[in-house]
Amino acid sequence: MSPVKSKIPKGDRPFLDRLLDEVRYRLTTVEEIDIAGKSIPRYVGEFWTSQQRQALSLHEISYRACFKPQLPRFFIEHLSNEGDTVYDPFSGRGTTALEAGLLNRNIIANDANPLSTPLCKPRFFPPVLADLMERLDQIPIRENAEADIDLSMVYHPRTESEIVSLKEYFDERRGRSEEDHLDRWIQMVATNRLAGHSKGFFSFSPLPPHQAVSAASQRKITLKAQQEPEHRDTRVIIFKKSKTLLSGVSPVDRQNLQQTGTQARFLTCDARETKAISSGTVQLTVTSPPFLDAVDYVEENWLRCWFNNLDPAEAAKAIPISRSLDEWSAVMFGVFRELYRVTKPRGFVAFEVGEARNKEIKLDEHVVPLGVKAGFSCVAIIKNQNFSNFTATKQKHEDSGFTQDVIVIFRK
Template sequence: MDLRNEVAAYLQDFTYIEDDINGSFFSAADNTTKIETILIDGRNITKYVNEFWTSRQRQASSIHEISYRACFKPQLPRFFIELLSDVGDIIYDPFSGRGTTVIEAGLLGRKVVSNDVNPLSEILTRPRFTPPTIEDVAKRLSRLDFDNTLESEIDLSMFFHERTLSEILSIRKYLCERKESGNEDGIDRWIAMVATNRLTGHSTGFFSVYTLPPNQAASPKSQKKINEVRRQIPEYRDTKEIILRKTNSLLRNLTSPQKANINAAGMSGLFINQSAAYTPEIAADSVQLTVTSPPFLNIVQYSKDNWLRRWFNSLDDDEISKRITMAKTVEEWSTAMGSVFHELYRVTKPDGWVAFEVGEVKNRTVSLDEHVVPLGNSAGFECNGILVNSQEFTKTANIWGIQNMKSGTNTNRIVLFRKKK
């Protein structure tokens, strides 16, 4: 792959400098990129600010459209995958979430390794490597009988109509029995993934009455309040129809070559549920590129936000909560991420890359990107700069039915490291 041509095609405004004396990665060929050099950890680190992706790149595949807290847009990993790896290379995400990096890597013909301490990540990610046809899903659902005598062990009447709940319980029981008997197949896993995604949300495309967006389950107490304020009671929702509709939507623009690529990536892929700091399943010196976004201090409550999704999949709440990194201070966070960088160094190929995405926290008073540089350096990596993808947006926020035009800037900060030969 000729990196210069690749980059030129992507970023008409940039020139790529492979190994310039400052260790810089891009240099601006026009004035659109803001460049700033800052001293971090005793070294000059260059920050490049521009809209590197999103509007300049083609649309993302519909197969990505599964919601997850703090997920990134597929254009982010695509930018680095196309730039820094070749077909057949291994792409890794140690904090995989809904699997944005690995799905995009699979679509692009790369091999994948996906890890997340939360088993929900694999439930949401893996089935999309073997997408069934809509006919397969319809046939399977038509054979699934609903049992209206089933009762939930917890009160979920504030979310679901009684009939909807008995359908959800029947699907849950069916999936559980298939798994326990060893008969679960790709179609069952697909149904589990879609149903998990459709449990609760803010439109009629979900099983629940109007509630928080699907990646943020409200507590039963808050849901009762929402129902009171909105004067709503859960109406019946046809779960099979909703699963089919979402399946159609996920598959709507997946091309045959993409399907072949993603299937192959799923067959050879490694999917693990470990702490990112300890992944002995991954061979040393094997990963060409890691594109990842870690948990940021304790601002996202992955455990709390996913309680209903975990209930549906019969996952142990306490066990997962204990394993998820929830650092309260930058120091605690740096200690946890320092161990992750040591493990990343072990698994990265000589000359391979790590693109580590962090946000701004505490009302932009903490720039985690600057805290990340010394962590990578002390693990043995060389920092090649910080890319700040800055994108202006205006969007309609619809919260509790109130329409509201919001404008602002989305930024992704990616610290780029290379393992020297």
């Protein structure tokens, strides 16, 4: 028999009761696991699903290893109140930040990758489509404009000319400090459309949508695909993608996002050293760290960085690549120490770890001692299984070892 849910209104109960009430109500199994001499409950069940609450289309900016919006929402709703500060030290495309904004929390988003802010911040200021169309029409497009790097393996010359014109326009606006929310929105959508598999992207050649591969690999892919360059109308593509992103954004969402976005703080620090965040100020951190699979940010982000005038080498310097579990644990311990400093007394950290590489490495069991050594208590491990979304793709994920979300919950 399922436990009965408490009748006390959610906002009046202690945070941990709110969370565990919900978890126990929905759980399939619970096991006590022993980690470093401590017994910790590991709850397994379907606590949130992708169908449960349709996530807002505004999230649909692809980013490597991003999580589903339902995950941060679940923890933000149960472990924080309106006005509390919610933080993500590995913010990526900003899934936690956006959900926190929609739920009226204060936001701090940090990521060592300098692309993170330009991909996240503009979505706090969603434009009106008519204004967007007008601005797109105003951006001057030069004929035969050529990029200062070789893009012939990615774009038709006319598309390249349009992209270069867009880039020049953004650089000029920024140089004259005239850049506004509309410019930043267009730049974000264009960055998202630079590379992809379909006609909805600027590239004629197939490129992974979430992350460009290295220039050298791209040359090989293009040669192999033997594809004829094809012009893509960048303005039409930007407008169409904007329409999709904005569908479902209600007037209340706009109001909440604008309000929280104006106060939100976007940082580009190493998560181990975030001096800009005052001690004891964060109620809740919801995050998913880089995993053991090394990502070479210099090689992979060349196209997005070029378009945004960012130096990928700077990003690479700030992002240590951990090739072994020991290296990874050392970096994460540094992160936990910093999280302990910034977290409010009795505040929480929800740390998503998944199952890395193969099922033999259970990162949750490695993460618990790191958080505890930094000063936190580990209160639970939550494994979310999404049965209603069980598809062939899920099966494939199961085979490759990424079946479910595993989140370790710490309290200060």
